Each structure stands twice: as structure tokens, then as C-alpha cells.
Amino acid sequence: MTQLSGPDRRWLDAAARLARSALGASPGHLPAAALVVDEELQLLFGRGITGRTVPFAEPQAVEEARGTARGRTLYTTLEPTSLWGRTPPSTEAIIKAKLARVVIGCANPDHSQSGQGIVRLRSAGIDVLLAEHEPSHRLYAADRLTFAKNRPFVTGKLLVSRDGMIGRSDTKNAVPGGPQAQRFVEMLRATSDGTMIGAQAAKVDDPKLFVRIKGLDTRIYQRFVVVGARGVDTELNLIAGVSGHPTAIISVSEREFDVPDAVDIIVTDGRNGRPDLSRAMAAITARGVVNLLVEGGAKLIEGVIAAELMDRFHLIQTDSVTGRGGIPATMLGGIDGRLRAAGLVEVDQRTLGPDKLRTFERER
Ligand SMILES: NC(=O)c1ccc[n+]([C@@H]2O[C@H](COP(=O)([O-])OP(=O)(O)OC[C@H]3O[C@@H](n4cnc5c(N)ncnc54)[C@H](OP(=O)(O)O)[C@@H]3O)[C@@H](O)[C@H]2O)c1
Numbered sequence: 300m301t302q303l304s305g306p307d308r309r310w311l312d313a314a315a316r317l318a319r320s321a322l323g324a325s326p327g328h329l330p331a332a333a334l335v336v337d338e339e340l341q342l343l344f345g346r347g348i349t350g351r352t353v354p355f356a357e358p359q360a361v362e363e364a365r366g367t368a369r370g371r372t373l374y375t376t377l378e379p380t381s382l383w384g385r386t387p388p389s390t391e392a393i394i395k396a397k398l399a400r401v402v403i404g405c406a407n408p409d410h411s412q413s414g415q416g417i418v419r420l421r422s423a424g425i426d427v428l429l430a431e432h433e434p435s436h437r438l439y440a441a442d443r444l445t446f447a448k449n450r451p452f453v454t455g456k457l458l459v460s461r462d463g464m465i466g467r468s469d470t471k472n473a474v475p476g477g478p479q480a481q482r483f484v485e486m487l488r489a490t491s492d493g494t495m496i497g498a499q500a501a502k503v504d505d506p507k508l509f510v511r512i513k514g515l516d517t518r519i520y521q522r523f524v525v526v527g528a529r530g531v532d533t534e535l536n537l538i539a540g541v542s543g544h545p546t547a548i549i550s551v552s553e554r555e556f557d558v559p560d561a562v563d564i565i566v567t568d569g570r571n572g573r574p575d576l577s578r579a580m581a582a583i584t585a586r587g588v589v590n591l592l593v594e595g596g597a598k599l600i601e602g603v604i605a606a607e608l609m610d611r612f613h614l615i616q617t618d619s620v621t622g623r624g625g626i627p628a629t630m631l632g633g634i635d636g637r638l639r640a641a642g643l644v645e646v647d648q649r650t651l652g653p654d655k656l657r658t659f660e661r662e663r
Contacts, residue, residue: 315434329447333360333375358392368396376404379420404435450580453590464625479652493521493588497599528572579625
């Protein structure tokens, strides 16, 4: 077996960058990218990226190489699958194309399949290297969690004013962020499979939760409205409005809703009229959601934190001041202190135009 070289690492880095564009864009399949490369010439002959109609990256890369893959190297972020489904598995396309070497960023995060693709390729005489490549591993952190715990990887976000508020209860007035912050939030939405909002935030802001970024505005993600004891206004944009995004209401069983047929109702057990969020997450996973964005407001965010379901949190600190009548981001001191108390540590800080982004992640 060959060792990982500097050029190997660079090609894998390139594949991981390409695969990032498939996050949230390959429903039902793990996002991945693959490159067919001539190692001697250091030239690229084919590339494949998973997408809505492309379940696997490797066969696409081989096809793009148009019969020139023989003897060359395939770099892929994810272990090729060896399972037969509606289409032949990726391993067969690689074997048929007579590639000499396959460098894999990360093994299959599904434990029941992990390693099988490598065994199949080696049995066909191909030199296979499992690189344990960190950027590839990061691509599948959510899938690993979903396979292990039957829940999505949960990312929360809040925009918070200088005085620690997220908006006002009396007006349609969530804390405004600058254009860069708005774009960042829309990117989070576009790279998630689903987005969740509390009934109160849905009522006050009446958002559509769309992505307006050119090129990403056709991404489809599911929208979940969490309803508690006070119910939900079914005339809201998210429920009564027409869009290509599926919407589901999450509620305890006692409640009935008069909603359009296109809106699903997910019923879970709960307490005090509020659904149990852990059970809700299992139902969301069953709908194919691996990456879930929780958009707020404060009560829903606190519910997710308290249930120990928050994996990553983006705190966007804006320069605005809300003043009297504001809704605090948390009732338990500052939101950053609340996150730390829940076992999330700050891993990154950067600016988004006039606003400051601080990212927290669960310590593993
Ligand atoms: N700055 C931002 O980033 C941002 C983002 C979104 C919203 N906002 C602002 O946030 C405000 C609304 O926030 P909010 O804190 O009042 O309400 P919220 O978090 O939107 O609402 C919580 C809603 O979810 C329901 N719920 C059901 N199950 C729950 C559970 N297990 N845990 C927690 N809640 C559960 C609650 O029901 P019951 O209480 O009826 O039982 C309530 O209706 C608005 O003013 C909006 O503008 C700001």
C-alpha cells in the first residue's frame, strides 16, 4: 500500500472543497466529490460531485474521464459504496475503468457498511489508501452522528443586539443584521436539509425562510414549525403560503390543525403542550434530514440546548441596540455563558461586515 504524499493531500483538499458545494444538495445521499488524476502529469482528467440526480461521485468522475481512467488515480472524499441498489455500486465503475489507485478521504460513516468498499476494491487488485483526511472527515460529521444517534446534526443561530436581545415581542422586528450576516444565514439554510423555527418567531416575523443567493435559490430544504401550548397561526407564510419547500408542523397529539394538504403534521409525545424535542429529532431524521438549522427564537433555542441537542451554534453579534421591550437571547445570563455551561466551546470568531460571528461547538 502506498503512503499519502503532498500531492495526494492537495488533490483530496480540492475534492473536499468541491464536495462542500454538495452539502444540502444531494438529498438521500452522502455529499461527495471524486477526481480522476494522472499522478505523473499531475493533471485532472475527470471529476464528479453528488447532486439531486447524481447519487455517487465516482462513476461520474470516471465517465468524465472518457475512457482515460485506466492506470490513473481516483481521489474521493468518501469510501466508494459496494452495495447494489437501483444502480451498480461505485466500486464496480472504478474496477471496470481499471483505475490503479484509489485514495479515500474518509471511510463510510455508516458502521454497517464501513470498510466494505475498501475490501471490494482491494480484492480487485487496486491499491487503496484510506487517508483519514480531516477536511473529508468534517464533511461527514453530521452523518456519523445521525447513524450513531438517530438524530440530525443541529446547528443553532441567533442575531443578538449589543444589549443581548433577539428582537421585540410587540413588532415584526427581529434584530437586523448587515447584508453579510443575512447572506451567512441564507448560506446556512442552503447547506442544511431542514430548518426549524418556533411558532412564536413564525408568528411575529412571518418569515418565508427562503434563500435569495443566486445559484442557491433553487435548493429545497424542509421547514419545521415547532408548536406549543399557545398553538400556531395557520395563515402564516410558512404554512398557508405557496412554495417549493415542504413544511411540517411539530406538535403534541392533542391538537388539530386546519392546514393545506401539502403541510405535514408530525406528532410526538411531550409535556405541557410542548413536543419532546428529542423525539421530534428522530422524526426529522426519518425524513432524511442530516443537517438541521434551528433559527430561533430564544425559547426554542433554549429548549434545544436544554435537551442537549445543540451541536454547533452561530452567535451573530450586531451593533444595534433593542432597548426596552426587547426579548433576551437567554434568561440565564449571557448567551455565550449559557452555551459554555451547556458544554459548547468557542471555536471560531470572524467579522461579517459590521457584525461579529462567534461559533461554538459541542466538545466531544
Ligand atoms: N435574532 C434572531 O436571530 C431571531 C430569530 C428568530 C426569532 N427572533 C425573534 O424571536 C422572537 C420570538 O422568540 P420567543 O423566544 O418568544 O419564541 P420562540 O422561540 O419562537 O417560540 C417558542 C415557540 O415554540 C413553542 N415550543 C414548542 N415546543 C417547545 C419546546 N420544547 N421548547 C421551547 N419552545 C417550544 C412554544 O410554545 P408555547 O410557548 O406556546 O408553549 C412557542 O410557541 C420574535 O420576536 C422574533 O422576532 C429573533
